Amino acid sequence: MHAQFSILAYYRLAYNGSVKKHSLVQSFAWELAATPALCLAFLFPANLLAQEPPAVHMANGIKIGEVSSTTAILWTRLTQFPERKIDGKPFPSRRKRKFETPKSFDLSEMEGSVPGSPGEVRILYWPARDESKKKSTPWLAVDLNQDFTRSFTLKNLAPGTRYSLQAEGRPLGSSDASSRVEGGFFTAPSADTEAPIRFAIVTGQEYARRDSPFGHKIYPVMQKLNLHFFVHTGDIEYYDKPDPYADTIELARFKWNRIYAMPYQRSFHNLTASYFMKDDHDTLKNDCWPGQSYGDLRWEQGLALFREQVPMSEQSYRTFRWGKDLQIWLMEGRDFRSPNTMPAGPEKTIWGKAQKQWFFDTVSQSDATFRIVISPTPILGPDRSHKNDNHSNRGFRHEGQQIRTFLGKQKNTLVLCGDRHWQYVSKDPETGVREYSCGPTSDAHAGGFKESQRSPMHQYLKVRGGFLAVSIERVEGIPQVALTHYGVDGSIYHQDVLQAD
Helix, strand or coil, rough: CCCHHHHHHHHHHCCCCCCCCCCHHHHHHHHCCCCCCCHHHHHHHHHHHCCCCCCEECCCEEEEEECCCCCCEEECCCCCCCCCCCCCCCCCCCCCCCCCCCCCCCCEEECCCEEEECCEEEEEEEECCCHCCEEHHHHCEHHHHHCCCEEEEEEECCCCEEEEEEEEEEEECCCCEEEEEEEEEEEECCCCCCEEEEEEEEEEHHHHCCCEEEEEEHHHHHHHCCCCCCCCCCCCCCCCCCCCCCCCHHHHHHHHHHCCCHHHHHHHHHCEEEECCCCCCCCCCHHHHHHHHCCCHHHHHHHHHHHHHHCCCCCCCEEECCCCCCCEEECCCCCCCCCCCCCCCCCCCCCCCHHHHHHHHHHHHCCCCCEEECCCCCCCCCCCCCCCCCCCCCCHHHHHHHHHHHHHHHCEEEEEECCCCCEEEEEEECCCCCEECCCCCCCHCCCCHHHHHHCCCCEEEECCEEEEEEEEEECCCCEEEEEEEECCCEEEEEEEECCCC
């Protein structure tokens, strides 16, 4: 029976290109899979039957997401090789930006490629200080139709606890793991617990504008801060930028796999819980809205691809409580929006009626000391005058003003945003709302605005890359929040410290 399953795994791998295909495999592989071992022994040499299936690997590491006080979602992917292809071929130049998918090359041979592999995965996890409470998920096969990925939902976790974990992968038909990834994460403290919290947010992460051969430099800098969690506000990759233009499902997956096989990204995500948000470039294309397409990549496929590549809740807008002093809201900016070309007016929306009402209700009902709204795009701005894609722009001024007016009536409520390629702090003179833009992940990605364009709304402005870190703690019994803009090398550019009202 073991030999039969081994040969089945072998032919599955052949169909996926990891071993040389044989005409007999191409014609009869699945029929042979059901053939008794005696028949297989007659058809094939004994040494082939005895061969163990090739080892599987985890070149993309793991992603730990959607962490609450008692739950977490663990994302895994099995790969043919332990690392991305460093010595691969460069992508050929494409004259046309859209609707022209190159067919003259094999993606597995390209620089940065991370081919997937069939197999099974499981997660072992335990409170970091008590390995005697170790638990294990069952072994489950990765989904070949979902880019060889598998996610696990961990339940009944202890609040406010550091967990250690180990993800294991094994080939089909094998009882032994051939790859392991060690990691860990914090669960959120319960809502009645006073506890210091540290987190960071980023935006604009393009492979071509990384600032190190190992990934983006901010990741090891953030890792040293021992964050409780991390938020990526979107534009995780850029489908509509070259090398390659990702106008097919296969090319979009290639870009995801390539960037999360970078050592800096992989090491960080193995050890840090994250919340992933999408924006335009990692949904489809620049400033996109429902119903559009990009080459052969359709809107619905873009939404599905995002869920495939990160750990996600069922609903794309959500809120999480982190102890007595913090609650965060992660807003969805693409799923429900009106076309940017629609005339401005009270019916034009980015959030949609259901999400907006949910937001007003949950923020009003929250008793967290600090309430922090995290948006993929600006709510306050100011932005470039020609833009028409966010709440600070004229095209969405009605909904933007409605949201700003509501926020201005809330105590200890701040807005953090991504999307813009510069760091800033701004304050609305009408409502008093404060907004903090994190800026892009590298200096090469910074631009689109000039520091000479500083407006009266700006409390801080710097056209550089880096990230925004937030820490909440009680000093002599008074809750306070510190918001710090960092450069890519860890330099501190600006910091605000605000006490709770």
